[in-house]
């Protein structure tokens with residue numbers, strides 16, 4: 001047991017192979033997150049990110065190991081952990097407002113209809129969907145559906161926000177605006193967030209820590225990257241920071257090559273239970289030539 | 297050319313309709329009166345023989361009969377002479393009652409079967425055997441055990457409408473998308489609320505399709521059932537008029553049966569359209 005807010009301890013997931021036997025998506029997976037922290041997980045398609053998120057949500061229970069939140073093993077879904085689904089998962093027979101209100105009224109069962117709708121509208125406005133609140137999901141674009149999913153998750157004011165590629169279907173402008181809005185809300189409320197993304201810049205802007213997952217099957221946590229950028233960063237000028245390129249190159253390097261080769265050349269001293277934490281930053285004057293400084 | 301598709305289709309329907317009436321009218325016309333027949337013999341034989349007139353009523357006869365029924369749909373002159381409206385009401389009453397009982401059983405049971413793989417497998421053999429049984433095959437058994445022809449007819453309606461609804465409800469419920477159920481799970485929605493706010497609306501289009509199939513079958517079956525048990529109802533009316541050799545009334549009844557069936561079907565179709573959601 002660690003004293004971390006969320007800790008994933010040796011979880012495993014296997015699927016039966018068509019011909020018999022089992023494919024191990026991952027096993028003995030360990031990592032943890034601090035309270036109020038924003039973690040991103042990156043890794044190639046199919047490596048098992050959604051599966052990890054489902055374990056944290058409690059939608060799936062791990063075959064081995066356990067996921068712990070606040071000292072309690074996760075045994076099922078909870079209103080404390082809101083999920084933004086990769087597939088939107090909107091209820092097609094309800095309007096935008098109906099979808100968000102459904103979540104709100106599930107969270108606060110004794111609220112009146114007016115209270116519920118007013119609260120839901122607040123979050124619909126935050127994601128820029130005011131004016132479309134009476135539309136049905138089928139009348140929305142993919143990006144608008146994603147935003148309803150974001151509003152629905154934020155509206156229940158969970159302790160933990162679990163997001164599965166929430167911004168992937170958005171145009172650059174909307175995506176930027178929403179990333180800022182979500183980051184602002186999270187910083188304000190101190191909510192803990194776990195997000196899956198394929199976008200390195202998105203991870204650098206939003207995340208405090210970035211979990212690197214190697215290719216499946218038998219995916220592993222290669223390392224945890226600490227974001228060296230200042231906490232009060234602004235999206236439009238993250239690339240001006242001296243630390244931006246080192247961390248970006250580090251992540252790109254992982255996605256392009258190390259995610260594939262990591263398994264075959266596991267670094268000496270690698271411990272599954274404590275994946276190495278690295279903090280790629282600009283060359284500090286004192287130690288020239290060293291761009292990846294280990295902190296833990 | 298500028299007329300919409302609907303308008304053109306309506307026009308074509310009218311053309312077909314009047315074309316049919318005309319063909320019918322001509323088809324039942326007699327040849328000219330047979331001149332050299334003994335008038336006494338001709339009187340005995342009636343117009344059918346004397347003028348070569350067909351025994352089949354023409355559209356004008358049927359029209360006149362319809363007009364008569366419309367003027368007096370609900371008269372009651374003893375057990376064998378009731379207005380067509382009364383007979384229709386009897387049939388409709390039986391169908392709706394049997395159908396309502398079937399809904400009361402099929403929806404909850406379908407829910408149970410759809411939600412539980414165990415129940416689904418346990419009930420499957422029974423459903424598979426019971427479903428293909430012609431509802432009329434139950435009639436003797438029903439008459440024997442219930443000893444009331446009216447209730448037996450209702451039972452037959454019940455038994456024939458229950459299967460499509462049961463099967464469709466179970467299928468609709470079991471096919472609810474996992475992601476919607478996951479939404480309910482992450483929101484900690486209690487089971488009853490989940491059943492009414494997620495599963496029911498998600499399965500509603502499939503359920504209503506089953507209900508629509510059922511009402512169609514029920515309406516088909518009631519005519520045959522009433523021919524068997526007799527007494528009242530539109531099916532009995534048809535049979536009775538056949539015994540009276542009133543082909544005109546038989547044709548009128550056929551039209552009425554068709555129209556009523558259409559109304560029942562379209563009502564459920566409208567309900568289905570309301571509940572269908574585009575994805």
Ligand SMILES: Nc1ncnc2c1ncn2[C@@H]1O[C@H](COP(=O)(O)OP(=O)(O)OP(=O)(O)O)[C@@H](O)[C@H]1O
Pocket residue numbers: 015016025044045046047048049050051052086216
């Ligand atoms: N029901 C299933 N049966 C067999 N294999 C499955 C099943 N569900 C998922 N998998 C496998 O598990 C692996 C992990 O799936 P998961 O959805 O977690 O991937 P992911 O990392 O989220 O991918 P993406 O980035 O494309 O969303 C995949 O390789 C997939 O093929």
Ligand SMILES: [Mg+2]
Pocket residue numbers: 049050051086164
């Ligand atoms: Mg995924």
